[in-house]
Amino acid sequence: MDTAPLWEDNDYPSTHLMPDPVTPSEKERETEDQQRDVLASIRGLPAWEEPAEYQGSVGRTMFDTPGATDNSVTVLLPPECIERVPAQSMVRITSYPDGRTYLGIVIAGPFAEPDGLRADAPSLTVTAVRGAMFMPRYHGRVQVEILGEQLASRALVPPRFRPLPNSPVFALNSSDTAAVLHVAGTIQLGVAAGDETINVKIDSSRKSVLPRHTGILGTTGGGKSTTVSRIIKEAASTDYAVILLDTEGEYTEINQPTTDPTMLAALQRRSMRPEGVTNTHIFTLVGKDTSNPTHPDIVPFTLEFSTMSPYVVEELLDLNDAQKQRFEKAYDATKHVLKDLGIFPEPGNDNHQKLVVELDEFDTGYPRMKLSHLYDIVGIIHAIVSKEEPADVFLRSPDFRSQKDQIITRVKGYAQGTDNRLSWRAVLGKVSRLMRINVFDRPDAQPLDYGKLLTPGHVSIFDLSDTDSPLLNNLVIADLLRGTQKRQDEMYQQSQQPDGTPLTKTLIIIEEAHEFLSEERLSAMPNLFQQVARIAKRGRKRWLSLIFVTQLPQHLPRQVLGLVNNFVLHKINDAVTISRLKGSIAGIDEALWQRLPGLAPGQAIVTFTSMTRPLLVAVDPAPAKLRMID
Structure with missing residues (x-):
């Protein structure tokens, strides 16, 4: 075999490096001569050619x-x-x-x-x-x-x-590779790592892709925010209605072009220009501030207690079994009082009667019930159980004040047999906690208009950075998911009519999803998870897509991961988390899993149902401005 020349080193005897040169023997020289003679004898023949198949x-x-x-x-x-x-x-x-x-x-x-x-x-x-x-x-x-x-x-x-x-x-070649991998689509995500001529896109035109729901997972600094901002911009440009639940206020400035030097340099390398996302609107809970007060369209909104399932509310309030029984008893008493007073259903209104019969309280609350109504009823029952004078209870609801005697008479029946004063006091305290949040049924703000939210190209950013309350964030997320799904169902039914309008494709992005649906919360909030699961399953047929974003994927329960079919995996260091993800995400080969802990910022392992197999992708830089949160 051919060898490169050995080196010379005067510091070491030659015997330390290689054996002394051996002079070829007479027989060896004769063999070499014979080989040369054979080669010389066939020089006149055509040169060897590789078979055509090879x-x-x-x-x-x-x-x-x-x-x-x-x-x-x-x-x-x-x-x-x-x-x-x-x-x-x-x-x-x-x-x-x-x-x-x-x-x-x-x-x-x-x-x-x-x-x-x-x-x-x-x-x-x-x-x-x-x-x-x-x-x-x-x-x-x-x-x-x-x-x-x-x-x-x-x-x-x-x-x-x-x-x-x-x-x-x-x-x-690159074009054949792209065709085999099925990376064509309408939403540009990035380029294949190692071949920048292969653009990796998401096929948003197929109901079997984004409506199968997506998980964007990775540690802090791995590039999740860049990925999210790209998807927002690209989805809105393809007439998706985008709803973003921003718990940190990180995306409230995406209407402006980026000014980050690193991002600008990355954009220049990709021959892209910085630009903001158009048609963005910031929604804040009434009385709360936004992290971008200079945004041209800030919309305060109030929550409606009547839209929230009582079973979800009692889970979010972390009531124990005894407290849940009393909460439900008070809820039933409030419904009867509303009926007695003609608030709902209104006398003679057949549509109201039909709504009462068809009401599914696992999905929504009782129409026209306000939180102040429930608080007043709990306060009256607590006074009766505590042997206090119920007439002395101050009623928060103007609807109830003029009918106090009639209400007390009706409620006394619900107080019988419930003499646990401490348990009722605990329920009153937790309902009072909701009252102090002061975001329900506010007259100085309007509830959400889901018709406007589900407008093609409309980007709705719900800025929850000023709430400083996981309970309040979860209330907003639960209400928004329910309201969006209800409106999407209505639009779906309309689109099925002969003269119906096309259904708007909708994308809901939940930042810090582990705070909303953690492993610990799931066991205590089965009704909330069932509500999310119903939305996920119905959404697959109604162009309603969910994206769960988290830096702590180990806190997401397996049931939530089971709802997700598309994944964008940024850098993850924890070996236990990677092992857990292996059991939930199919198709990623071991070589890619081994790369996951060492991915550079912006790199991700991407797998979508439209793709032939998972692929290592360099996500394109974000042209819009992000508020980098440490």
């Missing part, structure tokens, strides 16, 4: 070893072809001589191996540690995962056989 190939398949696995083959490469098949590159294998065609992707390698020697052979290690390298001829090796067998129609089907040994392997 021309243009970069390597050949190897024999299988006892440790071989299904859907994976070893490919050997000549040294000049190693750089043509980097990790995650696509290849075509033409099995010879059976003629079957397979498509595969490099999942390990390329590795460089010496010809005919072990990589740790003494002749290599001894010279290397002495400051030089015995350089034999070498070849490349890659491990290829078989994606499927390609038929004559170019359809890709599960493989029934494996490529035969010594079959030629061809590297696909």
Whole structure:
């Protein structure tokens, strides 16, 4: 074999480096002469040519070893072809001589191996540690995962056989690779890592993609906010109605172009220009401030207690079983008082009577019931149980004040048999906590207009940065999800009519999703999760898509991950979290999982239902301004 010249080093005796040169024997010289004579005798023949089936190939398949696995083959490469098949590159294998065609992707390698020697052979290690390298001829090796067998129609089907040994392997060009991976779409996410000519896009025109829901996971600084801002901009430009629940106020300035030097440099490298997201609107709870007071469209809103399921409210208030029984008793008493007073249903109103009969309190609350109504009833019952004078209770609701005697008479029946004063006091205290938040049924603000929220191209940013209350954030998220799903259902029914208008595609992004649906909360809030699950399942048919964003994916319960079919995984260091995600996310090969802890900011492992397989992607920089939150 050919070798590179050895080095000279006067500090070491030559015997420490290599054995003394050996003069070739007479027999060896005779053998070499015979070889030269043979070569000379055939010089007149045509030069050897590679068979037509192998021309243009970069390597050949190897024999299988006892440790071989299904859907994976070893490919050997000549040294000049190693750089043509980097990790995650696509290849075509033409099995010879059976003629079957397979498509595969490099999942390990390329590795460089010496010809005919072990990589740790003494002749290599001894010279290397002495400051030089015995350089034999070498070849490349890659491990290829078989994606499927390609038929004559170019359809890709599960493989029934494996490529035969010594079959030629061809590297696909960028356009062929993009076609095989199915990365075409309408929402530009980034480029394939290692090949910037392959644009990775999300196919938002198919109901089987975004409505299958998405998880954007990763540690702080991994690039989640950049990914979210890109999806917002791209989705809005394709006529999605975008609703963003921003718990930190990080996205309230995306109407402006970015000024971050790092982002500007990244945009310049990608030949992009900084620009803000158009048609953005900031919504804040009444009495709360926004992190961007200069935004041109700030809309305060109030929550309506009548829209919230009583079972979800009691879970959010963290009531124990005894307190839940008393809360439900007070809720029923309030409904009867509203009926007695003609508030709802109104006398003679058949539509109201129908609503009462069809009411599903696991999904919504009692129409026209205000939080002050419930608070007054709980206060009266607590006074009766405590042997106090109920007439002395101050009623918060103007609807009740003029009818106090009638109300007390009606409520006394609900107080019988419930003499646990301390339990009623606890319920009164927790309902009072909601009253002190002072965001329910406010006359100085309007409830949300879901018709406007679900307008194509409309970007609604709910700034919850000033609430400083997980309880209040969860109330807003629960109410918004319910209201959006109800309005989307109505629009869906209208779109099914012969003269109906097309249904608006809607995207709801929940930042810090672990605070809303954590493992700890789920066991205590089954009704809330069931509400989210219903929205997720119905949304798949009604163009209602959810995106869960979190830096603590280990806190998301398996049930929530089970609702998600698309993932964008930024850097995750925790080995336990990665192991847990492996059990929930299918199709990602071990080589990509091993890269996850070392991903650079902006890199992500992306898998969508429209793609052939997961892919390592360099997410495009955000052209809009983000308020970087440490």
